[in-house]
Amino acid sequence: MDEAQKRSGMCRKYLIRKLGQPFRPRLKKGRRKRRASYDGPVIAALVRVWEIFDFPCGQRLQPVLQREVQRLRALGELRCSPEVAEKLGQISAKTIDRVLAHEKQVRLLRRNRNPAVHPLLYQKIPVRVPGDWDRDQVGNVQVDFVAHCGRSASGEFVHTVSTVDIASGWWEGQAIAGRSQQATKEGLDVIRQRLPFRLREIHPDNDSSMINHLLWRYCKQHRIQMSRSRPYKKNDNAWVEQKNWTHVRKVVGYRRYDTMRELALLNQIYGLLRLYKNFCQPVMKLKRKTRVGGKIHRVYDKPRTPCERLLESGQLDKKGREQLRQVYESLNPAELHRQLERLRNELFELSEAREGMLKSKPGRRGPALRLGRGWWSWAPQRQRAVGA
Numbered sequence: 001m002d003e004a005q006k007r008s009g010m011c012r013k014y015l016i017r018k019l020g021q022p023f024r025p026r027l028k029k030g031r032r033k034r035r036a037s038y039d040g041p042v043i044a045a046l047v048r049v050w051e052i053f054d055f056p057c058g059q060r061l062q063p064v065l066q067r068e069v070q071r072l073r074a075l076g077e078l079r080c081s082p083e084v085a086e087k088l089g090q091i092s093a094k095t096i097d098r099v100l101a102h103e104k105q106v107r108l109l110r111r112n113r114n115p116a117v118h119p120l121l122y123q124k125i126p127v128r129v130p131g132d133w134d135r136d137q138v139g140n141v142q143v144d145f146v147a148h149c150g151r152s153a154s155g156e157f158v159h160t161v162s163t164v165d166i167a168s169g170w171w172e173g174q175a176i177a178g179r180s181q182q183a184t185k186e187g188l189d190v191i192r193q194r195l196p197f198r199l200r201e202i203h204p205d206n207d208s209s210m211i212n213h214l215l216w217r218y219c220k221q222h223r224i225q226m227s228r229s230r231p232y233k234k235n236d237n238a239w240v241e242q243k244n245w246t247h248v249r250k251v252v253g254y255r256r257y258d259t260m261r262e263l264a265l266l267n268q269i270y271g272l273l274r275l276y277k278n279f280c281q282p283v284m285k286l287k288r289k290t291r292v293g294g295k296i297h298r299v300y301d302k303p304r305t306p307c308e309r310l311l312e313s314g315q316l317d318k319k320g321r322e323q324l325r326q327v328y329e330s331l332n333p334a335e336l337h338r339q340l341e342r343l344r345n346e347l348f349e350l351s352e353a354r355e356g357m358l359k360s361k362p363g364r365r366g367p368a369l370r371l372g373r374g375w376w377s378w379a380p381q382r383q384r385a386v387g388a
Helices: 002-008 012-019 040-052 058-075 082-090 093-107 119-124 181-194 213-221 234-252 260-280 306-313 318-329 333-355
Strands: 140-148 158-165 171-177 201-203 283-292 295-300 381-383
Touching: 002 012, 040 058, 040 082, 040 093, 058 082, 058 093, 119 213, 140 234, 158 181, 158 234, 158 260, 171 181, 171 234, 171 260, 181 213, 234 260, 234 333, 260 306, 260 318, 260 333, 306 318
Parallel strands: 140 201, 283 381
Antiparallel strands: 140 158, 158 171, 283 295
């Protein structure tokens, strides 16, 4: 006792009382559950009102309960006691969602919105709208996918990575097999090495094949900024969406391409098409638009090719300008046109042979004319610069 008193500093009588009693462990008492406020009759009535008003969420259903329960009882559409009706008028929106969660699973009701795949990564990438861009700075590139799936999106098929520079209208395309993260990174790397200017920023939509940690690390490694569009706002990528039509769909159509031979032919076409479009075909940039009554009047600048716009921008070094001039002087537009027509015909014939479509009706036009005349027209293409 002397040693215990010395070490603990407690009173001797207190130590005698504590040490003289046997040790009895304290048993944890189970947590008493709160009595459920909303039992079976309340849930059944809640589900009935939820069905009548077409399955709204809790925030929209709460004011409906406060306003319509008594009227539904008077009409005979809802059978419940006054106590249940009173509880329905007091229930909160979060409680409604919690109570109806099991019922949604039973009925297999899907959500209207897909959850974010990488929410933390999406928070790191800033959102840009068309009004935020500096349309005179070369190197800000919008990126998008063009799927060559034909009438069925099942299985693996070829995708085109389509990119366009906002300031000059310079377009690059690369066909890739599938749309995996690795294939997308490799396709963008090929495009980056072909660009005659330094890639400053890429701007995809919210596709998970574009916004992922692999491509994020790639941009950090090469000092490339990254931004994205607003969810469900397709017109934020207006520049590249226009090129998807004029440079991809009007050239290779809407057929299904899913073989390695077709992939190689597409890349051969894009290798020639980038020269034909960037050096030979002028584009028009929108300067301003004004609304007069019910019409919008648009004013465009002088048509110039993307190559000319790059040379006039003053943002290329002497070596880059000289290389562009040498490439331009070495090109023959007529020869480019003939080579592209030959490759397009070969691509379409290969697709028809694979699908068993060679035996067609007599007198039908050839595959090269199926997309309509005038797609190689030398008329200047209008480059949409603002969302409309």
